[in-house]
Amino acid sequence: MSLKRLPAESMPREKLLSHGPQSLTDAELLAIFLRTGTQGMNVLELASHLLQEFGSLRALFSAPEEKFCAYKGLGQAKYVQLRAVLEMTQRYLAETLKRGEALTSPQQTKLYLSGLLRDKQREEFFVLFLDNQHRVICGEPLFQGTIDAASVYPREVVKRALEHNSAALILAHNHPSGVAEPSQSDRRITRRISDALALVDIRVLDHFVVGDGEVISFAERGWI
Structure with missing residues (x-):
C-alpha cells in the first residue's frame, strides 16, 4: 500500500507532530529516517523489513558499514547520515553533562x-x-x-x-x-x-x- 492511501494520522511524520516522537513504533521512527521506500515496498514496509532482517534498531544502527550498505534501500549515503545522527546524539548528551x-x-x-x-x-x-x-x-x-x-x-x-x-x-x-x-x-x-x-x-x-x-x-x- 502506498503511504498516500493511509489516513494522515497514521503517517509517521504527521503522527509525530500530533502525538510526539514517543508515540511512534521503531518502524515508524526508522521510516522517517529512511524517507523513501524501494520499488514494490513503501517506506514503512521497508523499515519493518529491515528491523526484521537486523533484529532491532540497535543491531541496525551498530551494524558495520559493509553489512549496512549491502541492503537495498540503505547504502553509503544513509550510513554516513546515520553515523552523523548518532554522533550528534552523543554530543548532545555530553553537552548536557558539561552544563552541570x-x-x-x-x-x-x-x-x-x-x-x-x-x-x-x-x-x-x-x-x-x-x-x-x-x-x-x-x-x-x-x-x-x-x-x-x-x-x-x-x-x-x-x-x-x-x-x-x-x-x-x-x-x-x-x-x-x-x-x-x-x-x-x-x-x-x-x-x-x-x-x-x-x-x-x-x-x-x-x-x-x-x-x-x-x-x-x-x-x-x-x-x-
Whole structure:
C-alpha cells in the first residue's frame, strides 16, 4: 500500500507532530529516517523489513558499514547520515553533562554512559571528572581490557584526578557480556579507588555498570 492511501494520522511524520516522537513504533521512527521506500515496498514496509532482517534498531544502527550498505534501500549515503545522527546524539548528551546536570539528572548521566559504552566489544573503564560544584570537567576512558576484564590501577585514577583538579569522580565501565550485574571484582576495585582518592580529599560519587539493556548504579544500591 502506498503511504498516500493511509489516513494522515497514521503517517509517521504527521503522527509525530500530533502525538510526539514517543508515540511512534521503531518502524515508524526508522521510516522517517529512511524517507523513501524501494520499488514494490513503501517506506514503512521497508523499515519493518529491515528491523526484521537486523533484529532491532540497535543491531541496525551498530551494524558495520559493509553489512549496512549491502541492503537495498540503505547504502553509503544513509550510513554516513546515520553515523552523523548518532554522533550528534552523543554530543548532545555530553553537552548536557558539561552544563552541570550530571548529578541533578542521573538518568541523563545513565543515557550518556550507556550510549558511550554499551556497544563496546571490549571492557572499558571510563571516568567523569567533576569540580567542587559537581559539574563535569571532562570524561576520559582510562583503561581497556580483554573481552572479560580490564586492569584498573587506582594510582592512575588519582593521578588524572589531580591533573584535572577534580573534587569528585563518577566511575563507569561496561560488561561486554551484556549482563550489568556488578561482580565482586567490580566492588573491590571501586573500594580501592575510593580509598586511594580519599587520601587526597576526592570523592567517588557513583560507579555505573553498563550492560545490554540496563545501567546499574552503586550509589542506588547503597554501595557508595
